[in-house]
């Protein structure tokens with residue numbers, strides 16, 4: 679990667695043309711929106727809302743399914759930056775079906791969105807259980823050959839570091855953290871009803887940054903894998919903080935809403951200024967610096 683910023687899954691990443699723009703605007707790597715096993719419509723609008731300190735969303739993982747995405751996946755080589763492909767499934771078998779198909783296109787990384795419920799485990803969210811997450815990781819590793827696998831953990835887990843450790847033991851190549859926090863709810867008091875049609879939604883943006891930093895800090899102490907840290911990174915200083923907590927690279931999602939698509943170049947410039955003012959020569963020196 680030419681710099682440590684990564685477009686997070688779910689923002690602009692539905693086709694190669696959009697991802698090209700994000701690369702042109704400076705992202706060091708880009709992530710496709712999560713791809714599932716089949717066509718799935720999302721929740722009804724309103725699905726996303728920005729409030730004072732963050733965003734709340736219940737998009738509901740809409741996907742055209744991996745078969746319909748093959749045209750886009752085949753074009754990922756056109757992108758002049760590493761491409762991460764995020765996938766999800768409602769069972770270990772579904773994760774494997776999608777992973778095997780996606781691995782054929784040789785993305786830089788397959789990211790596992792384990793923030794979705796396992797229909798075969800009474801709807802328990804994979805990422806809340808060390809056992810369920812490890813099962814997905816080891817099964818997916820068996821079908822992806824040399825393509826690295828990176829589970830993206832949820833702060834809904836009681837012990838996110840324990841889940842990360844279980845992933846490492848199951849063969850994960852890297853850890854991404856965190857997905858949205860919550861679920862939360864906001865009510866339109868004049869209309870006397872929740873603002874989202876789905877009522878509950880995940881929280882992202884500046885409001886969750888302290889939770890994301892704490893999660894990355896704990897994961898760094900538990901595993902020896904590279905960490906992609908995300909949650910509320912909007913400015914260069916936030917990226918420095920996330921890296922000092924232990925991230926080797928930082929995801930930016932809601933920051934695209936707050937600062938526009940230019941956010942990647944701007945965060946990199948701000949990091950450079952901060953680093954030169956504070957005597958750092960290489961971003962690698964930042965990684966885990968808050969643990970020393």
Ligand SMILES: Cc1cc2nc3c(=O)[nH]c(=O)nc-3n(C[C@H](O)[C@H](O)[C@H](O)COP(=O)(O)O)c2cc1C
Pocket residue numbers: 686687688689711712726733735737739764791830856857858881882883884886908909910911929930931932933
């Ligand atoms: C509208 C929206 C859609 C998202 N879609 C996905 C998704 O498809 N897959 C996924 O793993 N995470 C998804 N996320 C979570 C983000 O990738 C990211 O983990 C989270 O928003 C925290 O980062 P941020 O504060 O920089 O946005 C989505 C978030 C939002 C707000």
